[in-house]
Amino acid sequence: MTAVTWTGKRVTVAGLGVSGIPAARVLRGLGAHVTVVNDGDDERSRAQAAELEALGVTVRLGDGASLPEGTELIVTAPGWKPDKPLFLAAAKAGVEIWGDVELAWRLRGPDAAPWLAVTGTNGKTTTVRMLASILEAAGLRTAAVGNIGVSLLDAVLGDEKYDVLAVELSSYQLHWAPSLRAHSAAVLNLAPDHLDWHGSMQAYAADKGRIYEGNQVACVYNVQDPATEALVREADVQEGCRAIGFTLGPPAPSQLGVVDGILVDRAFVENRQKNAQELADVSDVNPPAPHNIANALAAAALARAYGVEPAAVCDGLRAFRPDAHRIEHVADVGGVDYVDDSKATNTHAAEASLAAYDPIVWVAGGLAKGATFDELVEKSAKRLRGAVLIGADRALIREALARHAPEVPVVDLDRTDTGAMSAAVREAARLARPGDTVLLAPACASMDMFTNYNKRGEAFADAVRELAPERD
Structure with a gap:
């Protein structure tokens, strides 16, 4: 950011971790006086602090609440809630608060790669990786970055030069990125999530909608989710920026959709009132589940907005x-x-997963995070052969099944140990018939039983492999 003189500027970085540590290093390298504040004071935090202190960074562990004296700017980890005392003190003192995405955006050079940005309650990572694959197939230098583990600061300031970046952004990151202006952006879907952080569904949606602000070419929305189109209507975009819809049905003009098993474009073609461009077959999407086809259409829309040819969409x-x-x-x-x-890990994602198979023996449960399951069960009931429930909040799902699918057999495993997954798979195998799908789509977080959803999935796969010799 050329307008900022970083030398001697007093910057507080809120939080150690995957975003805080790179931000502190970058800012210190630019000549700023950097103080990192962190709530935790454990062995890992102390090791991280020692590395930063060797660079001349001041670190205050166990003290993430108070505003360091003289702070001129705060750069925060995205997960820090807006109502933290540190931020309330900053607002009172008139101190700006940026996230790491905002910092990366402002540090871009004059010839920086444009950003094609994606957010939504579910499907962000898949869509961004699909988009990167399409861009690579078009011969463009690109990377999938942002909320998927690759630091945007590294992408913006590293030696590698990119033509365009495929950027995944969470609602947290967007909340702290007021200046972001993407080339084109997509909101895939909206469903209640992280409401404890945002405070309300309205605030959550508003933060998601920030991704459209200042878009240059295209605001991509989900025709099946009117809330995403409403965000487009509310956005202040550059002159000439277009609203581009994607749908699982036949597309109207200015939309991408599906006709007779083919992904087609009626947005980025001449005479879109009458013409459509074939992009790929549904079978080219892996896997061709409905919600994944929607992801592919969104990725294709962003790529087409950037000028990618149809053949590269198919190849990608x-x-x-x-x-x-x-x-x-x-x-x-x-x-x-x-x-x-x-x-x-939430009901919206589980609903999409359940819609892809029929009939299903459903393995579900975990930490509900305040969710309710009536709507999910009601929509999916006809597809269910049976259900096997595990985890701390399984009773909530069991009660929803009793109300809306009383004929579906339910196995309630009164266990939260990691070995429960093996028992769940055995019970699911007992309920299933040839032609069925046993589907782990928990609709819940994993931390009651597993370190993360990856470990939960690995336990499921291990249990299936244990089962295989018995059934073959």
């Missing part, structure tokens, strides 16, 4: 392979498919 989708634990086929045992969607 064919080359894409999803991350583990996202509707991942584990095995076919005795004519029953076993699918791991441990990443379905």
Whole structure:
């Protein structure tokens, strides 16, 4: 950011971790006086602090509440809630608060790569990785960055030069990124999530909608989710920026959609009132579940907004392979498919997963995070052969099943130990018939039983592999 003189500027970085440490290093390298404040004071934090102190950074562990004297700017880790005492003190003192995304945006050089940005309650990582695959197929230098583990600061300030960046952004990151102005952006869907952080669904949606502010070419929205289109209507964009919808049905003009098993574009073609461009077959999407086809359409819309040719869209989708634990086929045992969607940590994601299969033996449960399950069960009831419930809040799902699917057999495993997954898979195998899918789509977080959703998915896959010799 050329307008800022960083030398001698007093910057407080809130939080150690994957965003705080790189921000502190970068700011110290620019000549700022950097103080890192952190709530925790454990062995790992002390080791991280020692590394930063060797660079001349001041670190205050166990003291994330008070504003260091003389602070002129705060750069925060995205997960720090807006009502933290540190931020209330900053607001009272008139001190700006940026996230690491805002810092990266402001530190871009004059020839910086444009950003194609993606947010939404579910599907962000898959869509961004699909987009990067398409851009690579077009011969562009790109990277999938942002909320997927690759630091935006590294992408912006590193030696590698990119043509364009595929950027995943969470609602937390968008909250702290007031200046972000993307080339084009997409909001995939909106469902209640992280409301304890944002305070309300309205505030959550508003932070998601920030991704559209100042868009240059295209605001991509989900035709099946009117709330995403409403965010486009509310956004202040550059002159000439277009609203581009994606739909699982036949597209209207200025939309991408599906016709007879083919992904088609009626947005970035001449005479879109009458013409459509074929992009790829549904079978080119891996896996071709409905919500994943929607992800592919959103990725294709952003790529087309950037000028990518149709052949590269097809090639990029064919080359894409999803991350583990996202509707991942584990095995076919005795004519029953076993699918791991441990990443379905909320009801919206689980609903999309359940809509992809029929009939299903559903493995679900964990930490509900305040969620309710009536709507999910009501929509999915006809697809269920049975359900196996595990985890701390499984009773909430059991009660919803009793209300809306009383005929569905339910196995309630009164266990929260990690070995419960093996028992759950055995019970699911007992309920399943050839042609069924045993689907791990928990609709809950994993931390009651596992370190993260990856470990939960691995436990499911291990249990399926244990089962295989018995059934083959």
